[in-house]
Amino acid sequence: MVKDNLLRLAKREGWQGEVRTLSCRSERVLIGAGDVVMKAHAPLTNSQDLKARLNIVSMEPWNQVFLKPLRQDVFDLGDDRVATAWPLARVLDENQSKIPWEHAAWVLAKLHSIPIDRKAFAFEAPKSRAVTRVKLALAQLYDVSENERDAVWQAIDASGKTLDLSDEADQPTHWVHGDWHLGQIVDISFGSQPNLRLIDMEDMGIGNAAWDLARPAAFFAAGLLSAEDWQLFLETYQNEGGRALPRGEDPWLTLDNPARSLVVQCAANAWIKAREENRSYRDDEQLLINACERICVTPISI
Template identity: 40%
Template sequence: MNIVPLLVAHARAAHPHRAAVPTTLADRPDATVVRLGDTVVKAHAPGTDPTHLARRLDTAAGLPGVLLPPLTLAAESLHGRPVTYWPYGTPVDPTAPAAAPWEAVATLLARLHRCAPPSALPPMRGPAKAARAITRLRAALRTAPHPAARPVLDAWAALPAWARAEAPMPTPQAVCHGDLHLGQVVRHPAPDGPWRLIDVDDLGLGVPAWDLARPAAWYACGLLPPDDWTRFLAAYRRAGGPAVPAHGDPWAALDVPARALSAQTAALAITKALAADRPLDEIEQAVVDACARMPAP
């Protein structure tokens, strides 16, 4: 089913003033996002827990200086998928890596991690999302083996149970974004307002180092320049972020989440390469190579 026209029609019927020409921002099994002028309409994944989503929306509304607040707190429904409405914000320009707002992102994360946990906020879904990537890889390998899969699965098996979503996350916990990357920040009001974090689908209580793990993994793989990593880490520490020590080596805290994110990224890369019947590209191979350097189970 092509949900994009259904989502546009639903939004226009429910909110007739949102009649701008639609632009599809994302259309994946786990999320379909359409822009209608200054409004963004999102159909969340099938099977989304409505109570958990409501808690996440409440949290975003209560932290408007950190998270982009929703336009409405009550999710609508479209063919069993929750639908939410958000103000449009200007995303990071992927063609200008030198202008990436690493300091702003780090500061927002530190503020998020330091906020008082809202009542009944569900667990952060980062480990569960990583586990789904491994499950997808294993399913793909049943029909088409791939030589790069073994080091990725070995790296995954060597992780502690909590990082594989097989046990509760350890304490202390903080409010976490759960899926942090540069596509999860926008300027609002557009086009040049302050940066805000977006996408609450994985928001929840968990290990705050998880939110630093993707840039940490990119740095460890050689995909993020050392200067950018230093800027990001220093800004997080200046803002009082609790995920890493204020001084000294941060890797005792970052090692497990960074290894988990590397395995997740590599698993998704191999799965996509198998589906497209193509070799891994240079970046994908770098992440697989990083998994091969990790401790064996």
């Protein structure tokens, strides 16, 4: 149904070319039509909030950091679904032999360096949804019956209780992507020299930039990211003027709570997905669960 509605949208707007499914998940669907990518957002997405974010990432200097939308329109697909339209770009390959962590750090540092000017918009600047995403993952975890709550569930639950997810943990001091990982980066150069942009701006807004560094920090702490890659990412981010981490200070003073939060979020999502698919945990998921078990023992640090 969603795919059909996107195809009708393409026909109505005159977007022609080869039609292909780029991604199809329960919460989002991406359909390509030539050089246009149509994205159906998650059910019940707030269209006004989405429109505000579209307007922001279309403006200078945000459009030098985010992929600029093809149109600033939010298209109603019916059935509580809305869509947006984007130019085609090359998604960063997370499986390539040499992941450009320095380029990833550069684009994040650039985003975090954009000054906050609330007078720049005719609407209220949106708040980052980074902390909200952690809360939603925990809410899904708790939405199961008592007899389903196994030892892994107990470990994730216990580690979740160590987190600070209050408003004070996400003070509005920077522009934040809100759900940053390598899959949120595209290259618009299609050449040898990368020209990177961020995508998926549904969670972007004003918040604490440390939450954008939380996933690589969490993956390093869980053993999913090598010390070499983590150090390269961290040093490049600071050298490029990234404002989340004060120079000369232990970065974990800033990153500990956000990193633990992302460990818990990712582990909760892994637990839910493994149950839904009736399978055992993958190696990367098991490492996140192991990290949750360590958090339970030593909650002040991972």
